[in-house]
Amino acid sequence: MKTLDDTQLAAFDVEFVDDRLWPLVAARIDSDFPAGDFRFLDVGGGAGRFADQLLERYPRASGTVLDSSERLLASNRPHDRKTLVNDSVERLAELFAPGQFDLICFNWLLHHLVFSSWSGSQRAMVDALEAARGLLSDRGRISLFENMYDGLLIDGLPGLLIFTLTSSRLLRPLLRGMGANTAGVGVCFQSHRQWERLLARAGCAIGHYSNDVTWTLPWHWRVLLHMGYVRVGHFWCHRD
Ligand SMILES: C[S@@+](CC[C@H](N)C(=O)[O-])C[C@H]1O[C@@H](n2cnc3c(N)ncnc32)[C@H](O)[C@@H]1O
Secondary structure, eight states, X not given: OBOOOHHHHGGGOSXXXXXXXXXXXXXXXXXXXXXXXXXXXXXXXXXXXXXXXXXXXXXXXXXXXXXXXXXXXXXXXXXXTEEEEESOGGGHHHHSOTTOEEEEEEESOGGGOBOSSHHHHHHHHHHHHHHHHHTEEEEEEEEEEEEEEEESSSTTHHHHHXXXXXXXXXXXXXXXXXXXXXXXXXXXXXXXXXXXXXXXXXXXXXXXXXXXXXXXXXXXXXXXXXXXXXXXXXXXXXXX
16 A cells, blocks of 8 residues: 655644534434444544544543554544554454444545555455444444545546546656645545445445535636536445
8 A cells, every 4th residue: 555654644634524524423423322422433533633523522432543644643632532543444453343333434534545556446445444344333333524526527537537647656746846745645536426336345335425515626627637526525324
């Protein structure tokens, strides 16, 4: 698997689940865990800001933040109900026991599981979701925030174009200069329909889906990358 370096990871020392996105996941938690007593795993949870929000808003919850970046994990705020694990998502099944978690969150992690081929990267996402599914308790849920890159006419084309461009080592200096943080490593964005298919392949049934607002993007990016409807989406899943 290809990995980002520390300078690239520094861009992720922020909280992506802001006041606008928080209600999408909170509504699902409140509905399925009304007593607020759940054990969660935040996969690729980085600096732990999302875990901190969960712990603050649900005083009966406890959680684990798993991240492969030692640097991001080190910037976590200590909390007596929070455990930090510095490891890779590829080792989920070895690190944790079946049934150990009620809620497993993937907030913008899966598109970073990049291999040299597009299909190998998709396989890695399915493997990660399958492994997470095996760790769920009977009432377990998987929460997935991701960017949805639907093509203008050809559904999965923007993700494939972005993957091809950002994976290229040759184009790395040019793309870094244009602000593409993952240039030289790659990023594997999917369309909404592709996410649905990957979840189904992993044996995850979608209980609920919500869209955030549509992104406004410069027209030249839209044209060059064949972008249609692009936004953040949230999937709330259970075992099939
Ligand atoms: C875009 S950031 C998202 C961070 C956080 N989930 C959030 O929403 O603010 C992606 C995170 O995934 C982590 N990551 C990337 N590859 C990983 C892997 N193989 N195993 C575990 N974490 C990984 C990165 O270190 C980073 O913290």
